[in-house]
Amino acid sequence: DRRTFVLWDVIMAEFIPGSVTELHNPELPPLRGDSFDLGEAIRRSTPFEDAVQSPGYTSEETRVLKIISRKNGEINKLSLTEAKQLLKELGLNQRGIVHVLRKRLKCHYSAQLLKQEQSFGTDVSNLIERPQYRYLCVIDFEATCEKGAGFDEYPHEIIEFPMLLIDCETKQVVDEFREYCKPTRNPKLTAYCTELTGIRQTTVNRADSFTEVLKHAESWLREKALLTKRTRQFLIVTDGPWDISKFLYLQCRTSKIEIPRYAKEWLDIRKAFSNFYSISRPKLSIMLDRLGLKFDGRPHSGLDDSRNISNIVQTMLIDGYVPKINMYID
Numbered sequence: 001d002r003r004t005f006v007l008w009d010v011i012m013a014e015f016i017p018g019s020v021t022e023l024h025n026p027e028l029p030p031l032r033g034d035s036f037d038l039g040e041a042i043r044r045s046t047p048f049e050d051a052v053q054s055p056g057y058t059s060e061e062t063r064v065l066k067i068i069s070r071k072n073g074e075i076n077k078l079s080l081t082e083a084k085q086l087l088k089e090l091g092l093n094q095r096g097i098v099h100v101l102r103k104r105l106k107c108h109y110s111a112q113l114l115k116q117e118q119s120f121g122t123d124v125s126n127l128i129e130r131p132q133y134r135y136l137c138v139i140d141f142e143a144t145c146e147k148g149a150g151f152d153e154y155p156h157e158i159i160e161f162p163m164l165l166i167d168c169e170t171k172q173v174v175d176e177f178r179e180y181c182k183p184t185r186n187p188k189l190t191a192y193c194t195e196l197t198g199i200r201q202t203t204v205n206r207a208d209s210f211t212e213v214l215k216h217a218e219s220w221l222r223e224k225a226l227l228t229k230r231t232r233q234f235l236i237v238t239d240g241p242w243d244i245s246k247f248l249y250l251q252c253r254t255s256k257i258e259i260p261r262y263a264k265e266w267l268d269i270r271k272a273f274s275n276f277y278s279i280s281r282p283k284l285s286i287m288l289d290r291l292g293l294k295f296d297g298r299p300h301s302g303l304d305d306s307r308n309i310s311n312i313v314q315t316m317l318i319d320g321y322v323p324k325i326n327m328y329i330d
Contacts, residue, residue, distance in 0.1 A: 060122050068110050075105045093318065095292025099277050100319075107320025129322040135174075135226055135234040136166040136267070136313060136323055140305040141247045142199065144183050147192040157183040158251045159204050160197065160302035161213050164310045165224070165234070171317040173310050177220050178303045180207040185254060197300050211255045218260075227262065235323060236266040239284050239309050245329055259329075268327045269309060269316075276321050287312050 057065070078086065083101035087094045092104060117124050142160035146153075162178040182204050183189075189201050207213070221227035226234045238244060244266055252259045273282050279290055284305065288295055293311055297304030317323075 057126075058123075061124065061127060064113065064117055064122070064124055064127065067113060071109050071113075072106050075102050075109070078102060078105070093315070097279075097290050097292075099279055100290055100292075103277050104319045111320060129324075131168045131323050132325060133233060133235040133323070134168050136168060136237045137221075137226075137234045138164040138166065138237045138306045138310045138313065139243055140239060140302050140309060141243050142197045142300060142302040143247050143251075144186050144189060145193045145196065146190050155185045155254070156247060156250060157181070157185055157254060158210055158247055159183055159189075159193075159199055159207075161210075161217060162303040162306045163217060163220070164306045165226075166237075166310060166313055166317075168317060168323060171314050173307075173314070175224070176303070177217060179213045179216055180204055181210040181213045182207040184209070197302075198298055209255070210251055211257060214257075214260075232262045234262075235325065236263060237269055237309065237313060237323075238266060239268075239305070240270050241268055241327055244327070249329065264330075265325045265328045267323055267325060269313060271326050272321065272323070273312065273316065276316060276319075284308060284312075291315050 075083075078098075078101075080098040080101065083098060083105060084094045086105060087101060090105075090108065092108060094101070096104070114124050114128060140162060141158045143156040143158050144154075145156060159181050160178070161181055163176070164173050165175045165177075166172070167174050180199065180203050187204075189199065189204065194200060208216070218227060221232075221234065226232060236244070244263055248263055249259055270282055270287070273287050274280060277290065279286075282290065285295065288308060288311070291312060293308075293315070295308055296311075297307060299305070313323075
């Protein structure tokens with residue numbers, strides 16, 4: 001339940017208060033994100049013993065949470081060198097800055113403790129977060145553009161539609177999808193767009209319309225039993241809110257179709273990364289750098305960007321991150 005998730009975030013020191021964001025462009029929908037204004041106050045100033053003495057927690061759960069809290073306090077004092085040495089002894093990934101390494105250790109020890117308590121017969125199920133969906137679908141659209149022109153000045157249309165599917169159980173990419181789309185409002189790509197994305201005019205000339213490509217993408221998901229008329233077994237992941245709240249939303253208006261129901265809530269990996277590792281305002285290059293990873297491929301290629309986002313997501317999953325919806329549009 002929500003109480004468990006919030007307290008767990010506090011214990012794991014991953015909470016950074018969010019805020020509800022309203023986009024000012026009247027062409028765009030209201031955008032909402034999870035927020036909880038009490039979390040930081042609890043994490044910074046409230047004694048842990050007071051925080052866990054809330055209705056619904058058993059004495060055994062409270063005991064386990066106190067052990068986790070004490071261990072996290074010890075880990076917070078580790079230097080970069082000390083954290084790397086401990087990770088090496090445990091056979092875990094040693095790449096990343098000290099915030100990342102400490103979080104990796106916290107999640108490792110917490111998971112080990114919970115497994116140990118379960119082996120002793122302690123009921124700790126209320127303390128364990130589980131993914132809302134088994135599969136994550138990473139998307140990073142590329143769109144028509146003009147240098148210096150914003151959303152109010154240039155009608156962006158999606159021209160590259162990539163998807164990478166990650167299995168949260170194996171933490172591996174299991175398949176990829178990519179098709180290009182033919183723009184209709186501005187069918188001729190600008191020189192700036194071609195230079196930025198590497199997408200050529202001949203490529204989009206041969207492509208299907210966005211509406212057809214969306215049908216192909218949904219067929220691809222249905223073939224994997226991940227999408228039906230009523231349910232889905234995946235959660236969309238994007239780098240920031242814009243792929244859904246701007247590009248997809250405006251593209252669906254241009255194409256005169258409804259935005260897919262499954263795309264109205266998603267996981268913004270920038271926000272998740274910031275909360276999980278306590279690193280403020282990350283972007284793709286910063287997230288890769290903080291994890292000790294390098295960008296592979298061409299920037300602003302939708303497929304290459306999606307692959308690099310997937311590398312970040314996979315690292316977070318291995319480090320103990322549990323994916324959950326953190327963005328919505330009405």
